[in-house]
Amino acid sequence: MSRSVLVMVVALMLSMLPGVARAQAPGALGTSGNLIRETEPRADGIRHVDTELMIQGLKALKANTYVFPMAGDNVQWEDLREEFLPAAAAAGIDVWVLVYSPSQAGCCVSRPYKHDYVAWAREIATLSKAHPNLVGWTVDDYAYDLRTFTPAYVKQMRAAARAINPSLQFVPTVYYKQFTDAFIAEQIPLLDGVIFPFRDSPYRDTSWTWNLSYQVKKLAERLPGTDVYLMPYAHPLSHAAQKPTVSYVEAVTKKGVELVRTGELAGILQYKLPFVSRDAGWARPAGDNLARTGNGRLSFVVQTKTATKAGMWCSASRQVQLTPGAGTYSVSFWHGDDRGPGDPAGYHVKQLLLNGKVVWQQDVAANGQAWQKATVDLTAGLAGAKSAKLEWRLYERKGVTSYFTDVGVDDIVATGLRLSDPGVENATTWTAGLARQGGPVYCSAQVYHQNYGADLGARIAAIYGAGQSAG
Incomplete structure (x- = not known):
């Protein structure tokens, strides 16, 4: 015993x-x-x-x-x-x-x-x-x-x-x-x-x-x-x-x-x-709530004093169903990070993938720290499809030794696609679709609870x- x-x-x-x-x-x-x-x-x-x-x-x-x-x-x-x-x-x-x-x-x-x-x-x-x-x-x-x-x-x-x-x-x-x-x-x-x-x-x-x-x-x-x-x-x-x-x-x-x-x-x-x-x-x-609206957001992080290698990533993906007869398909979302033009570029890259293929990307240092809206037309990539995989990702283009970033994604709007919890208010909905390659880059659905x-x-x-x- x-x-x-x-x-x-x-x-x-x-x-x-x-x-x-x-x-x-x-x-x-x-x-x-x-x-x-x-x-x-x-x-x-x-x-x-x-x-x-x-x-x-x-x-x-x-x-x-x-x-x-x-x-x-x-x-x-x-x-x-x-x-x-x-x-x-x-x-x-x-x-x-x-x-x-x-x-x-x-x-x-x-x-x-x-x-x-x-x-x-x-x-x-x-x-x-x-x-x-x-x-x-x-x-x-x-x-x-x-x-x-x-x-x-x-x-x-x-x-x-x-x-x-x-x-x-x-x-x-x-x-x-x-x-x-x-x-x-x-x-x-x-x-x-x-x-x-x-x-x-x-x-x-x-x-x-x-x-x-x-x-x-x-x-x-x-x-x-x-x-x-x-x-x-x-x-x-x-x-x-x-x-x-x-x-x-x-x-x-x-x-x-x-x-x-x-x-x-x-x-x-x-x-x-x-x-x-x-x-x-x-x-x-209240300052702990980093969502754009509501209480939740997707978060992609590389911590300070943390070494990464090129090709590492973490992603949050969802399988979506196409609305029959929609004809056109697109997704818009808000994204933000804590970096801007004064920071080194070419290291951390925000991406959206459709069925494993990058359809949108932006360096964390490309703009200021305010939330920005991105809209991506997916129509061409979904011809004849009934479902698709959308994947938001933070990708390491080059390795770093100490370059902190926290990228947020929130308020997703899918046109011609059915996507539950687009505001990331229920962490459980998103958790099953989290994946990472390498380790030091991690991601999560961060939902704030005041109480x-x-x-x-x-x-x-x-x-x-x-x-x-x-x-």
């Missing part, structure tokens, strides 16, 4: 014991971070963790697991012990503790034990004996600090925890590219599992989802018997061109639940999903609820 299956069976058995609240199968379904403080200080002058509000939000999300971050003052550790853990247990929610690594000292230091990870292991294990719903802990950005987390030091951490509670799980956060042969040989035998943040490695975006199944499968092959927890980015990823959309997080989570059911994943832990209305990320500012937290939370709650029922 694999460790993932064993953990699920034990969790189910424990949930049946009187007075013991446990997470439900099929695995950990929850979120990490976004700790909310009370609006007013208490008598001690401190704004404590708003445990009641957070538990309400987690229950609405149908989460069975929460990763409690230790960043800030000592009160977070006290609130975890005295208030949050008992409330989470009553709600049937498992808790992990997140401790920050030394490389994150510029933004986040975990208190009270700071960078003494043996002390963290000992004290979290001690706390877990009094609160059985404290089931694990993680170190964020773990593999960036292997000079600290040497095998010898991790053995000390492991020994300190297991002397108190052998069942406490240590599951650090490790990025896909960090699973080198050396890391797997030296570190994996010392860990109880890993959190795997998905970000389209070796690239860096929260738009493209196709690599997920492949990367999870490869991790399952390379880490047999190791629990892998997927971490989708529900919060903006640093150095990425775009914020994650509702559709993106939903798609990654849906696929993740499928992989939990097949045993390739042990659970899903969102990265900073805003789950209460007081969260700063609950609503998206990001509420809209995303409702979709994740539905997925989590169905996932737990399936277990």
Whole structure:
């Protein structure tokens, strides 16, 4: 029996014991971070963790697991012990503790034990004996600090925890590219599992989802018997061109639940999903909406400090039906980008293809940054046809090393052709037709949700609820 299956069976058995609240199968379904403080200080002058509000939000999300971050003052550790853990247990929610690594000292230091990870292991294990719903802990950005987390030091951490509670799980956060042969040989035998943040490695975006199944499968092959927890980015990823959309997080989570059911994943832990209305990320500012009209657009991106090669591309295609008897056929659309005549030409090219043949193109540096309308007569190319493939594409005429661009396409009007969702208001309609050649050039249907937290939370709650029922 694999460790993932064993953990699920034990969790189910424990949930049946009187007075013991446990997470439900099929695995950990929850979120990490976004700790909310009370609006007013208490008598001690401190704004404590708003445990009641957070538990309400987690229950609405149908989460069975929460990763409690230790960043800030000592009160977070006290609130975890005295208030949050008992409330989470009553709600049937498992808790992990997140401790920050030394490389994150510029933004986040975990208190009270700071960078003494043996002390963290000992004290979290001690706390877990009094609160059985404290089931694990993680170190964020773990593999960036292997000079600290040497095998010898991790053995000390492991020994300190297991002397108190052998069942406490240590599951650090490790990025896909960090699973080198050396890391797997030296570190994996010392860990109880890993959190795997998905970000389209070796690239860096929260738009493209196709690599997920492949990367999870490869991790399952390379880490047999190791629990892998997927971490989708529900919060903006640093150095990425775009914020994650509702559709993106939903798609990654849906696929993740499928992989939990097949045993390739042990659970899903969102990265900073805003789950209460007081969260700063609950609503998206109007400036995030880059559509020409409405809320959606097609987006084609090459990020800064990203190398491409000539011939790379990303495209969004749709099969369209010709209207019988129309006689003439054309398509018009609005396109825009962030470049102009002052930028180098001959590198990024916007294109429209009809049945695989380029019928219109323009360099990103040809005009200013305002939206422009293009109209293309397709009549000659559709003689005798009943259907056709339209394809908008960003093409690399020459390779670049660092030449950012974000090309938008919106407000399509097809004459003599039937095309659903021409305003790109439904990301799902367009996602199946996305394709890329090479990798660093990527594209997506970007649909803005002002009520990001509420809209995303409702979709994740539905997925989590169905996932737990399936277990």
